[in-house]
Amino acid sequence: MIVQINKSLKTLNTFGIDQQAERLIWAQSKNEVLDYLSHHGAPALVLGGGSNMLLTKDVQGDVLKIDIQGREVIFENDEVVHLRLGAGENWHEIVLWSLSQGFGGMENLSLIPGNCGTAPVQNIGAYGVELKDILLSVEGVQLEPAQTFELDAEGCQFGYRDSIFKNLWKGKAIITHITVVLTKVNHKLHMEYGAIKSELDAANIDAPTPRDISDAVIKIRQSKLPDPAILGNSGSFFKNPIVSEETAKSLLEKYEDMPTYSVKGGMKLAAGWLIEKAGWKGFRRGDAGVHEKQALVLVNYGNATGDDVLTLAKDIIADVAKKYDVQLQAEVNLI
Numbered sequence: 001m002i003v004q005i006n007k008s009l010k011t012l013n014t015f016g017i018d019q020q021a022e023r024l025i026w027a028q029s030k031n032e033v034l035d036y037l038s039h040h041g042a043p044a045l046v047l048g049g050g051s052n053m054l055l056t057k058d059v060q061g062d063v064l065k066i067d068i069q070g071r072e073v074i075f076e077n078d079e080v081v082h083l084r085l086g087a088g089e090n091w092h093e094i095v096l097w098s099l100s101q102g103f104g105g106m107e108n109l110s111l112i113p114g115n116c117g118t119a120p121v122q123n124i125g126a127y128g129v130e131l132k133d134i135l136l137s138v139e140g141v142q143l144e145p146a147q148t149f150e151l152d153a154e155g156c157q158f159g160y161r162d163s164i165f166k167n168l169w170k171g172k173a174i175i176t177h178i179t180v181v182l183t184k185v186n187h188k189l190h191m192e193y194g195a196i197k198s199e200l201d202a203a204n205i206d207a208p209t210p211r212d213i214s215d216a217v218i219k220i221r222q223s224k225l226p227d228p229a230i231l232g233n234s235g236s237f238f239k240n241p242i243v244s245e246e247t248a249k250s251l252l253e254k255y256e257d258m259p260t261y262s263v264k265g266g267m268k269l270a271a272g273w274l275i276e277k278a279g280w281k282g283f284r285r286g287d288a289g290v291h292e293k294q295a296l297v298l299v300n301y302g303n304a305t306g307d308d309v310l311t312l313a314k315d316i317i318a319d320v321a322k323k324y325d326v327q328l329q330a331e332v333n334l335i
């Protein structure tokens with residue numbers, strides 16, 4: 001294990017927030033995670049790619065950076081492969097690599113920042129596909145007592161941007177590997193969501209491959225979302241709220257053009273639409289702001305502190321609640 005003292009986390013979180021770790025510890029295998037937990041108990045913070053968190057203070061204690069590499073085909077037949085991935089592998093690199101091997105299943109999840117081991121935490125999703133659609137199992141180490149575990153997809157209790165790792169097991173388990181099932185033939189393509197179909201039409205593709213879908217998704221995402229390497233951000237800052245059918249209906253009476261999606265338990269609203277309609281799109285206060293193209297994304301223009309971004313988020317939440325009586329919640333983990 002590599003241990004660094006009083007280390008800035010600025011380059012290790014995509015918001016580019018300059019907070020320090022008292023100790024930054026790099027774990028490169030399941031055994032190192034087990035060893036760390038048996039001796040020290042829970043670290044102050046578990047860190048993957050740092051693309052779904054807002055650091056609002058220095059971390060007192062240990063930041064355990066999960067840096068476990070490895071990609072391995074552990075089962076294969078004529079139709080599918082089972083791919084076991086180290087938690088520290090970069091998600092998008094694995095998507096591109098799996099496509100280069102001719103495997104389908106990850107294409108709609110192209111260009112999502114972060115690491116493989118964190119993908120189950122919020123059941124990453126985009127363009128009509130969620131991790132749960134391809135996940136077979138999650139391995140890791142549980143705390144108290146420190147022992148290894150393996151969960152199948154059902155055990156992960158996946159929901160919309162949700163899993164057991166955000167609820168019952170929050171702070172109680174560290175993921176070290178995931179296994180996904182990908183197709184070698186008869187790929188199940190999802191083109192019905194977003195602008196994928198029109199991107200494919202524009203490129204005159206009528207029999208798309210998983211790679212074509214990935215290219216379309218990458219193009220759409222690059223045109224809409226800021227690149228964290230250029231402008232600090234954590235993607236969608238807020239979850240899309242789910243409200244009762246009654247609430248959605250009364251909002252639709254006032255705002256006919258408001259997008260709604262029917263989901264289990266009610267109607268999903270587009271948080272970005274509500275924030276934009278409330279007038280926040282492109283708003284900037286100091287170095288914290290709301291992205292000019294996508295109101296769901298809060299950005300750091302350079303030297304914003306975590307508190308600057310958090311204050312802005314709270315102001316947006318209060319304003320949306322006042323105007324629409326809808327309570328927004330952060331999707332990003334507040335540290």
Ligand SMILES: Cc1cc2nc3c(=O)[nH]c(=O)nc-3n(C[C@H](O)[C@H](O)[C@H](O)COP(=O)(O)OP(=O)(O)OC[C@H]3O[C@@H](n4cnc5c(N)ncnc54)[C@H](O)[C@@H]3O)c2cc1C
Nearest residue numbers: 046048049050051052113114115117118124125175234235
């Ligand atoms: C530009 C941009 C676009 C994005 N688009 C999407 C999108 O389309 N869909 C989507 O779902 N998300 C999206 N995100 C959010 C983010 O990419 C995902 O949530 C990603 O899975 C986070 O991975 P990470 O490794 O960076 O997590 P981190 O930010 O490092 O960690 C997130 C949380 O998980 C915990 N954690 C980290 N590693 C582990 C581990 N090994 N075991 C247990 N807990 C752990 C952390 O303590 C923290 O609470 C986007 C982010 C950005 C910046």
